[in-house]
Amino acid sequence: MxxxxxxxxxxxxxxxxxxxxxxxxxxxxxxxxxxxxxxxxxxxxxxxxxxxxxxxxxxxxxxxxxxxxxxxxxxxxxxxxxxxxxxxxVGLVFQDYALFPHLSVRENVAFGLRAMSAADRRARAVEVLQRVGLAGLAEAYPHTLSGGQQQRVALARALAPQxxxxxxxxxxxxxxxxxxxxxxxxxxxxxxxxxxxxxxxxxxxxxxxxxxxxxxxxxxxxxxxxxxxxxxxxxxxxxxxAAFFGEVNRLHGVVGEGRVATPFGAVEAPRHLDGTAVDILIRPEAIRLSAPIESGAGPAGRVRVVAARMLGRSSLLHLAAEGGAAGALHLHARVPGRFLPAEGTILAATLDREQTFVFAREATV
CATH class of the missing domain: 3.40.50.300 (P-loop containing nucleotide triphosphate hydrolases)
Structure with missing residues (x-):
């Protein structure tokens, strides 16, 4: 060094x-x-x-x-x-673990420890294999291991030189x-x-x-x-x-009086000048849905259920915004647990503003 x-x-x-x-x-x-x-x-x-x-x-x-x-x-x-x-x-672990097929697990782990004596290399290799839970496979060969075990051998080999x-x-x-x-x-x-x-x-x-x-x-x-x-x-x-961390509903709008209109009511846009064209990014979990309401009643934020699917820990709803020019707007909402209203059901919808983001349109990719 x-x-x-x-x-x-x-x-x-x-x-x-x-x-x-x-x-x-x-x-x-x-x-x-x-x-x-x-x-x-x-x-x-x-x-x-x-x-x-x-x-x-x-x-x-x-x-x-x-x-x-x-x-x-x-x-x-x-x-x-x-x-x-x-x-x-530095220790290196890649997608291709590059284990030596003719060497045992222990020998693979000890490969980079050439400055040590043979006894010290063996002891260090066993120590690191114990740390990754593979001490019992020290004398096995890579082809006999599962993918997860091979990954842990590669990690142990990278950790062995400390x-x-x-x-x-x-x-x-x-x-x-x-x-x-x-x-x-x-x-x-x-x-x-x-x-x-x-x-x-x-x-x-x-x-x-x-x-x-x-x-x-x-x-x-x-x-x-x-x-x-x-x-x-x-x-x-x-x-x-915002979009890289998961699905978002992307709406378009223009800022007026520090706000931008959405089917769920106006969203604050304090960092943007009036007249700025913006994208409104809404995470599916930001759309909060209430019990069904009769068409024409309730709050301005209303949606119609197009489809509902159970995804295990959550339910995904395909929604259409109700009324006006936004009638064809397709949205996704994610709800914890089981929530499977029938197709055509009208629901009240509000936004979690902390999971709703406004950016100038030229900033989108």
Missing amino acids: HPQAAAAGAPALSLEGIGHAYDGVAAVIDVSLAIGAGEVVCLLGPSGCGKTTILRVAAGLERLQRGRVAIAGRTVAGDGIDRPPEERG PRVMLLDEPFSGLDTRLRDQVRDETLHVLKDTGTATLLVTHDPEEAMFMADRIAVMQAGRMEQLGAPADLYCAPANAFV
Whole structure:
């Protein structure tokens, strides 16, 4: 490693002004991020947004083009320095676990511990396998393991050298849904128990919210917003962030007197000038439905049930707004538990304003 001492209190991983391009096309544009010891940060975004490039630059698998990468205060890339991956003190787990088929589980885990004696390598491998719950399979071979077990072996191998930083690139995407939930829960607890700073790349917003202390939402090479999962979900910076965290009903309107009209009544739009064309994004769970009412009675916010489907823990209703120019407007509402009114039922509808967002129309993607 670089001879300078690690700075006291420095982030475990620091990315400063990272920029990267392929054949002249920008893939990452001025991204900065710091991760503390024991913190899990997710890079979240669609395919091609630059999140994997950032992880590869941090790992040393892509040569840094612009900016600086530091681990525990030591520069590992930038300022004329370019340390190879094996000198950065990082652990790597990818979607393809890349286990050696001719080596046992224990030998796979011990593979990167060449500086230790044979006895110490064996002891460390067994210790880490115990941590991930696979000590009983130490002498098994990868082809005999399930996908979830292979993922845990890859995690154990990455943890064995006691890295300061773990870099995970879509490590759960190859698992089926039920196994994925179990394995990522186990992985989160292992990472927290070891106190390892973690950067996780994913395209799955639910996975990011489950795993992360903070999420960096990426789009077209730029970081759109960085914050705690609850902050991004409840206070998105723009329409892209709001929509990326799940389905939204998207309405159009024009601001007048600081408000914009919807089928559920006016919504405040204090940050927008009168006359501004806006999109109103309404999460399905923000539409609150009451017991059926007779047509023509009740509040101005009325909807007609087009279809209702039970989705297990919640019910999804397809709705049409009642009356006027909005009569053809199709909306989705999500209601906890079982709520399956008959097709054609007229319901009263109100909005949870905390899950309703107004953005200038040119901000949508």
